[in-house]
Amino acid sequence: MKRIYIVTFICMSVAISGCDIERFPKGSYSAEIIQKDKAEAMNILLNGCYAQLRSATDVMHRTGEYPGDNIMKQNATTNNFSQYMSYKHTATNNHLPSVWSNGYKIIAQSSNLIKMIGEGESADIDQKLGEAYFMRGMMYFYLCRIFGMPYYQSPEKNLGVPIVDIPENLDGLVLPDRSTVKQVYAQAVADIRKAEKLMTVYKSAAFASKYSAQALLSKIYAYMSGTYENPNVLYADSSYYYASEVIKCGKFSLLPRDVFMTYNQLTPENKSQVETIFAVRRLDSEITNYNPVIGSMYASIQDVGWGEIYTSQKYLELLDETGYNDWTSRKFVDARAAFIHPQYTEKNGGKVRVFRFVYELNDKVSGQLTGYGYMQPEIMEQGGELHVKINDKLYTLTAIDALNKKYSIGYNGKVYRGVDDYLITLNNGYPQFYSYKCSLEDGIPQLHSPIVSRLAEMYLLCAEAAAKKREYEVARTNVNIVRERSLPGKGYVLLNEKNAKELIMKERQLELAYEADRGFDVYRVGETMVRRYPGFYNTIWEIPPTSPIVVQLIPQSEINAYPGKLTQNPIE
Numbered sequence: 001m002k003r004i005y006i007v008t009f010i011c012m013s014v015a016i017s018g019c020d021i022e023r024f025p026k027g028s029y030s031a032e033i034i035q036k037d038k039a040e041a042m043n044i045l046l047n048g049c050y051a052q053l054r055s056a057t058d059v060m061h062r063t064g065e066y067p068g069d070n071i072m073k074q075n076a077t078t079n080n081f082s083q084y085m086s087y088k089h090t091a092t093n094n095h096l097p098s099v100w101s102n103g104y105k106i107i108a109q110s111s112n113l114i115k116m117i118g119e120g121e122s123a124d125i126d127q128k129l130g131e132a133y134f135m136r137g138m139m140y141f142y143l144c145r146i147f148g149m150p151y152y153q154s155p156e157k158n159l160g161v162p163i164v165d166i167p168e169n170l171d172g173l174v175l176p177d178r179s180t181v182k183q184v185y186a187q188a189v190a191d192i193r194k195a196e197k198l199m200t201v202y203k204s205a206a207f208a209s210k211y212s213a214q215a216l217l218s219k220i221y222a223y224m225s226g227t228y229e230n231p232n233v234l235y236a237d238s239s240y241y242y243a244s245e246v247i248k249c250g251k252f253s254l255l256p257r258d259v260f261m262t263y264n265q266l267t268p269e270n271k272s273q274v275e276t277i278f279a280v281r282r283l284d285s286e287i288t289n290y291n292p293v294i295g296s297m298y299a300s301i302q303d304v305g306w307g308e309i310y311t312s313q314k315y316l317e318l319l320d321e322t323g324y325n326d327w328t329s330r331k332f333v334d335a336r337a338a339f340i341h342p343q344y345t346e347k348n349g350g351k352v353r354v355f356r357f358v359y360e361l362n363d364k365v366s367g368q369l370t371g372y373g374y375m376q377p378e379i380m381e382q383g384g385e386l387h388v389k390i391n392d393k394l395y396t397l398t399a400i401d402a403l404n405k406k407y408s409i410g411y412n413g414k415v416y417r418g419v420d421d422y423l424i425t426l427n428n429g430y431p432q433f434y435s436y437k438c439s440l441e442d443g444i445p446q447l448h449s450p451i452v453s454r455l456a457e458m459y460l461l462c463a464e465a466a467a468k469k470r471e472y473e474v475a476r477t478n479v480n481i482v483r484e485r486s487l488p489g490k491g492y493v494l495l496n497e498k499n500a501k502e503l504i505m506k507e508r509q510l511e512l513a514y515e516a517d518r519g520f521d522v523y524r525v526g527e528t529m530v531r532r533y534p535g536f537y538n539t540i541w542e543i544p545p546t547s548p549i550v551v552q553l554i555p556q557s558e559i560n561a562y563p564g565k566l567t568q569n570p571i572e
Helices: 031-036 038-065 082-086 096-116 123-147 181-198 210-224 233-248 313-319 335-339 455-468 472-486 500-512 518-524 556-561
Strands: 004-006 028-030 071-073 276-279 309-311 340-342 353-362 369-375 379-382 385-390 393-396 398-401 406-411 414-422 433-435 451-454 529-531 541-543
Touching: 038 096, 038 123, 038 518, 071 082, 096 123, 096 556, 123 181, 123 210, 181 210, 210 233, 210 276, 210 451, 210 455, 210 518, 233 455, 313 500, 335 340, 335 472, 353 379, 353 385, 353 406, 385 406, 393 406, 451 455, 455 472, 455 500, 472 500, 500 518
Parallel strands: none
Antiparallel strands: 004 028, 071 309, 276 451, 309 433, 340 433, 353 369, 353 414, 379 385, 385 393, 398 406, 406 414, 529 541
């Protein structure tokens, strides 16, 4: 049977590579057609991979960020994406087939490209082959962390995703069941190491490069290096090596503090954007409906977007840990607070001064804790003291740190800490702390190019790897490079065996919020996801890393369509 490579791709209205996409038919390519103009054909086929990657990023983001503790939801919805947040997984979630199918389309298309073209013909062809290897390895890694348990947990037994190789003869095709987590990671590493060797051209952060391969290798090895308490030092060393290679290359630098606070507004190829190593470039022209895109759930901007997922109290407290972030005047102690935009309510032409605090909700009969709520009573000044009135009862605020507007209140037999701020608009009882980190690229309300890797994470990966190797001063130096960009002069003075995990993981949470890492980060280092803050879903939940719900169920539609056995993840 003559080999015919069926290539699926999305024809973009603007070809990123600048090639003439009309030169070849849109559909199937035989090996003979490819051989006539390899470079041009490869451009088209790679464009298809990048297009599929753009299609996959929406669900990839939700599976990485929504299970975390940076966000909260203001009410229940019928949308299937809410299952990521509530951990009520179903095999019929109609979002998950998108990430599975797009991922495997990229794997199939990049594999076909690799089969069709031999390396060593020219630097240009090798570069494109490298991009194909990168895409395939990246998809195996991304799919495995969505559907496979954390690496440190018996990777030689736990199932990841299928490693597929489409044969020449499709008659009676039977594909293998899921490979183990260890096998899938090995495939991803092999592909991306091959990509690193083949790629020699850097076009922009919108394209794969040698540096994006090194950055992703560092991240994969970090996942493989396991917990801080019982690390795989060999993998930690590899993670450190590849992150250091990116840092030393001189191609990238941390954005200055003031520019970093507008990071979300810079396109990957913007000349001012010197920190992004690789991002999935989205175009305004390809987005026909802004409601489903990533940033639309985090904010409504210029009446574009739903704005129903807010910043969690847990993340807000991390931002305020070092001082008061004044969102009304946009003056910040922690630069990362600049991405948060509370929606203040005005009355009679001005803002209303309130004391905002979180309080416990208890069952009226048993007294058992059932959740948490927000309260924003108006502040009154009397005799040099601050008071609030709740249910017609007057309460006096006690200063904890008046300079940073932190006070406490005795309410319902307990003492709660809160902040002297202004009234924020409520939705179902929850203040609207919008995040703009996934919005306003190039000034367009909900345009966002999801970040795969940037230089700040390379320093954090170096810090993590060094700590796992018990090189604590090296770890402190690296974590402080990132921390002091946002908090000048407030680097950690001491980092040791007792606090390294806490400080490094806290810095990852602060720095990488809304970049789809937190939902994986907690579990991969063997930690429990602690969600004890206001929100519609279970607000007193602690999810251990060994729970089967930390991974997604494989879509039933994909199991039904799969030419072979495809084992489902266990359902708790």
